[in-house]
Amino acid sequence: MLVYNTLTNKKEEFKPINPPNVSMYVCGPTIYDYFHIGNGRTFVMSDIIRRYLIFKGYNVKFVMNLTDVDDKIIRKANEEGVSTNELTSRYEKAFMTDIKRFKMKPADVYPKATEHMHEIEDIIEKLENKGIAYNVDGNVFYDVGKFNGYGKLSGKKTDDLELGARVEINDEKKNPLDFSVWKKSKEGEPYWESKWGNGRPGWHIECSAMSMKHLGETIDIHAGGNDLIFPHHENEIAQSEAATGRQFANYWMHFGFLNIDKQKMSKSLGNFFTARDILDQFPAEALRLLFVQSHYRSPLNFSKELIESAQKGSDKLNNLVRLLLKEIDKKEGKLVNYDFNRQYKLFAEAMDDDFNTSQAAAVIFDFTREVNKIIVENDNINSKFYEEAIKFLKDTANDVLGIIDFVQLENEAPNLDEGWILDEIEARLQAKAEKNWKLADEIRNSLFEKGIILEDSKSGTTYKKK
Ligand code: AMP
């Protein structure tokens, strides 16, 4: 399996440190607002990478941090007149709701910066003892000049960076490139006590500390959006590797931006749609399909037309699944010759090539066309064919890409056939007439699970769909 590594700028064979275990850390959201579908792209693509590793038989520990102390959080809490804790717990809840709606597999750990102050202090202390971090009156900086590898991830040269950084004058720093690992608290800001005085950590050190705490000093995969390559990930590497003397992450993966009119979707530009707004209008599977249909490293321009076309694609997949679920009970019938193994092979070939999800989706759409054709051309097919077709779609489109939700489709009323529903209502009335309350309740509950709500009145029983 090949993975593109930002650190080496090439696709490399994936070799985890301790197979079948894989450790993966993704830089998660700053919880001060609802997240937008640009963030959503990064989260969903990291979810798909994780799911594919599981498909390959790896045992993945997946950590996504929540940034809960930062300038933007403090500013917004002050604007609203609430504490930073109140603000972040509100948006943490919203985040959890939204990623569930996005059908993301929950992370194994969602560490928060404010819960890792000891670990953060430990790293800063190590850096200080090694003479790599210096304290100026309660502000602690990382001395970039002391780390030889600075720039190895982003490919930036310190000389060029210095020229660019001179505009930002800061008398306290030895070198304009040095960055904060501990910030002295200002009036009205939340703070933590430390040996350097009251303050709070810099953003980069938080991720170093949380990654090491939950996954170890060297991990397999560290990921995030393209905007994090510099300075965030470059600085994480500098701090962590200077502190431990070991490589921090073996594979660095970065996701392309979701753009609007060729501009990065971002809070500050105001050109964003929140995930919850879009998920109110379109099913998660359609949005995931939209993401899947372009390569995770490429930019993706979001538009209404694109999501509508993804919705049509998603309808095609769902219709096939409905058909398969409907036909599967036909036990007898002729066996059809179809090479399911070849489909698995094509799917895996695509995904093994640096998670080429658009190619993998093409395999699934070709499969959908072929299976539909077989069903149309043969009227009496053995159920084995349907079982295998369902299994293939479950393993790939459902479990890895998340562009089909079988649980949802299996719980739909069988195409909500009216005659069938009326028969069930009749059977329930019959059960009630026989005082078989248990059976009557079972029928009501089973209809409810299929999305049908019964309403009893004097004039009889009617139904409505959920
Ligand atoms: P933030 O909450 O801004 O820290 O972002 C959370 C994650 O979303 C980070 O990994 C960012 O790199 C990523 N991200 C932010 N904006 C975009 C975008 N327009 N497209 C893709 N990923 C993004």
Ligand code: ZN
């Ligand atoms: Zn991070």
